[in-house]
Amino acid sequence: KAGVTQTPRYLIKTRGQQVTLSCSPISGHRSVSWYQQTPGQGLQFLFEYFSETQRNKGNFPGRFSGRQFSNSRSEMNVSTLELGDSALYLCASSLWPPMGGADTEAFFGQGTRLTVV
Amino acid sequence: QKEVEQNSGPLSVPEGAIASLNCTYSDRGSQSFFWYRQYSGKSPELIMSIYSNGDKEDGRFTAQLNKASQYVSLLIRDSQPSDSATYLCAVNGGNQFYFGTGTSLTVIP
Numbered sequence: 001k002a003g004v005t006q007t008p009r010y011l012i013k014t015r016g017q018q019v020t021l022s023c024s025p026i027s028g029h030r031s032v033s034w035y036q037q038t039p040g041q042g043l044q045f046l047f048e049y050f051s052e053t054q055r056n057k058g059n060f061p062g063r064f065s066g067r068q069f070s071n072s073r074s075e076m077n078v079s080t081l082e083l084g085d086s087a088l089y090l091c092a093s094s095l096w097p098p099m100g101g102a103d104t105e106a107f108f109g110q111g112t113r114l115t116v117v
Numbered sequence: 118q119k120e121v122e123q124n125s126g127p128l129s130v131p132e133g134a135i136a137s138l139n140c141t142y143s144d145r146g147s148q149s150f151f152w153y154r155q156y157s158g159k160s161p162e163l164i165m166s167i168y169s170n171g172d173k174e175d176g177r178f179t180a181q182l183n184k185a186s187q188y189v190s191l192l193i194r195d196s197q198p199s200d201s202a203t204y205l206c207a208v209n210g211g212n213q214f215y216f217g218t219g220t221s222l223t224v225i226p
Contacts, residue, residue, distance in 0.1 A: 033214065042218040043161075043205065056213045090160055092214070104149040104209045108160040 002027065004093050004109035012115045018079040021112045025072050025093030032074040033106065034066060035090045043090070049074055050096055081116045088113050123206050123217035131225050136193040138220050140206030143187070149209035150182055152191045154202045155219065161205055165191060196224045 005024040013019050025032050033056075034046040045058035049068035066076040072093075078085055094106040120143040130136045138152075149168055153161035167173045167180040167189070179192040189208075193200055201224050206217040 035216075043216040045213065045216075048213055088160075105151065105163055105166055106207075106209075106214055107163060108153075111160045 006109035023091030029093035031096040037088045121217040127221040138191040140189045151207040153205040
């Protein structure tokens, strides 16, 4: 069973540009969450999608956006990049609705490391 | 505001010792609890999940849950240098996961 796939693995962008990151969840998983991880801030929740709808959103500016497609694949977009957006962006998928305890487990992709210069 | 608190460490233990990692959470209605291991530069890897009060053992790892005290812990027996990593506690609060900031563990050979 394939895991969560994130592409690309590495990106270097210039301030002011925009970037799109992709996440393909585990087959059958319909919930996709995105996180930003920086050394000093830990895992920061960006947003969560289920059935093409954003259900939860973290405390990030509107430059961060996302969407989910009918096949559960998700993309996140960051516009007008700033140096502070340099981070590891992680996607996690989980089964929803959960029918039991183990169904609530979330699995992470390898992440996309974004560097803004 | 649902919160998950962990001691950031660093925690250092000698090889072969027991490492004890602790986590508290604020939402009394939480039902699912997880421990992730994250090596430097890598993504978090799920190593334990626990849903009911008591202990759950998997190899050298034991997760302990006490819902009355809103407390989750992870014990690593016979610690190995390969266990050196950051351990993240996570709580599933409906359709969102809440993560602690992680505890850095170093196992000294």
